[in-house]
Amino acid sequence: MDIARKLKEVIVEDLNLEEVTPDEIRDDAPLFGEGLGLDSLDAVELVVVVKRHFGVEIKDMTEGREAFASIQALTGFIEEHLQG
Amino acid sequence: MNGRPLAIMGVGLVGGFGVGKQAVLEALAKGGAPNETVTVETPSGPRRLPAYQADVAAVRPFISAGDWRRMNRFGKLAVLGASLALQDAGCKAPLNHNHLGLIVASGYGASKSTFDFLDSMLEDDGRCPSPTLFSNSVASSAASHLSIVLQSGGPSLTVSQFEMSPLSALLTASTWLAEGRVQAVLFGVVDELCPVLSYSYERFFGEQTSGPIEPFHWDKQTAVMGEGAAFLLLAPGEGGAAAYGWIDQLLWTRSDRWAAPADAALVLGADGHRCCADAYRRLAGDHAQLTAYSPLYGSLPGGHAFDVAISALAAQAGRGPNRVWPIKCDAEGNCGVISCRFDRAPDAKSSYL
């Protein structure tokens, strides 16, 4: 599974991002603030998205903060937890 | 009950008739009708029920892309109705002040959003309920969205009192203005349809859901589901001119204990529900001037606000009386009266915002 690719697709779909396509999301772009411009509610929704589509649980936002830095960071987090 | 008049400075409406004042006036001229059908599964197969459905696409110019993606449909209905009322009053958002009170009244509440959240709870074996859907299912989410879009830091209120929601909410609008808590109140009703509601209609009323609404046919069940939003911008009524006129009396009473003045023009909230028909029949009595606007927007618990708004538009267009008594009854014997007089100064703009 191309995790990064799938992540971009489910983020666009589940967070209702109408103005960007999965292909337009750069792997290293920040997800929050600048970049995709997601906010705190999107952050907790992203926890659910990751659980729903990858079966990986993020326990709290302290763990989430690092993982959510970018698509690249989140892909790494998911890969690590799928193997572990 | 409360003697201070409320000046109606702006009106915003969305429903099965369309969006805005012109759509209402066209429906008034042609006669209203359901604009959609919904399919409901029954033990004997699918049935199509008529419905008055609103289109929220017109809210898009009033909100950012981020708000559009975040907001539920209930919130969009509220923001659309409210934005139209503000626009009608010559006010521009964002307001960036705290002088405005926001009141959202609803009979059905954010039920659709509640069921959407329940969907997320029941899928995936309950492991993945959606926090966004939950946040939007909170009944006050529409008022929150509205305060954010308008950048309005004044007080807000969300009321859930079924058919009495508009009157109850207006009692507070009136006290807010009387006490100088705010300089104006943006008050409105939002009711939204959803599949559970359509299902309930069919189960409650069976074949008697085909319409049309016959509000004065007291012995028949003729309600047709409706949804929409009706907002008024209200200001203190003493002294200044009012674009449409005034709400001059708010009365919470019992339908078996009150009678309208003999020559009053009554606007009955009768919307085809048999359970309230006897109350309306008694109140109608021998009154010669009887109107019911529910055939324009459908049967919905917040209809009282629609009746006030449509009465104001009708009077302004010369198609309705200047002195009206909109009355709404519920199945528990409560009766709400919002009497209005429309001595107009149509160019009066809200100086309060």
Place this chain on the structure above:
Amino acid sequence: MTHASKAIPITGLGCLCAAGGTVPEVAKTLFAGQRNVQYRSVGERRYPVFQLAPQDAPPRYFEGAECERCGRLAVAAAREALTHAGLTQQALVGRTVGVCIGTTVGSAMNNEAFYRHFREGRMPGIEPIRRYLRTNPASMVARAFDLSGPCQTIVNACSSGSVAIGHAAEWIRAGVCDVAIAGGADMLCNVIHAGFLSLLITDSEACRPFDRRRQGLNLGEGAGIVVMESESSVRRRGAVVQARLCGYGNACDAFHISAPEPTGRGLKRAIDLALAEAGLDCGDIDFINAHGTATPENDRVEGRLFPELFAEVPFSSTKGFTGHTLGAAGGIEAVITVVCLQRKQIVGNIGFEEPDPEFPGRPAAENTPVRGRYGLSDSVAFGGNNAVLVLGGADA
């Protein structure tokens, strides 16, 4: 000095929650520092909650339909408050009594079993819908006491109970009614619990308001109701005044639908408005009953704002005893604030041990003597509505 003409007498108090089934029982539990934490399953896990003890629940609370519970709570607390006020059913005949009840669950059509069957295409019977239509909390209170005045069920999320009390006072001042039953009622509910869990703002342990290690809230259930009357009604029947509602302020953050505005600008505005209405300034306030849900964000706002505005004024959260009772919170905490005024003592902030270094002050960890002139109770709602009550002692 209070604006005497605005203050509305409170003549009766009623309360039931995890801390007890009546006001005296709740007071006893709180001042004894006794915490009744239970655990409840949501999905596969168990979480701390503050639920009613079976012996404290109203009649048929557990046996009757779930959707009736909020109304039953409101009726039970209203009954205690009316009895406390010396207002019998007979005394209410012919009077216009307003009813303002704040709630969250009490107005939500969230019957899980019904909806599960519906979405599975099993075409369930609609008795749950019929029941829902009959269980509006304010209407249930009106029916229970045969009242025919105006009703308002307020669904402002977590500020609802405070808002209800503020609005009922406005109605009395405006002559809409001359007696009012006001406060909030909310039940523990699986659906709402799942929602708060999804937001990652709950604690898997008993909550720790204002503590450095706080993780989030625990939910609770209950009701808190006050009876308010006009001064003329009080004089006519020689009622005993328990306290006065001196000021009410309400303001929105206009910031975000789930996160509080971090500087507390909405809360500060509501505080200013309530104080102005009461004709007071910060220095007149003897203590604060904080919203104090124990979420990192909420407590950060209050933990910074209170020491800044109210230097040396003790503040504490009582949610360590009650849990977060959502629509009921403002009502329950108004009752607790009145009790504290009467006892001239505030309840220690249970659950607090380690101060947060970000805060310029800390809550009162122990029961603390106070002058019983004025107390402030604030409720901060999900979605950014802030409601503040300034309550004065009977002589205020």
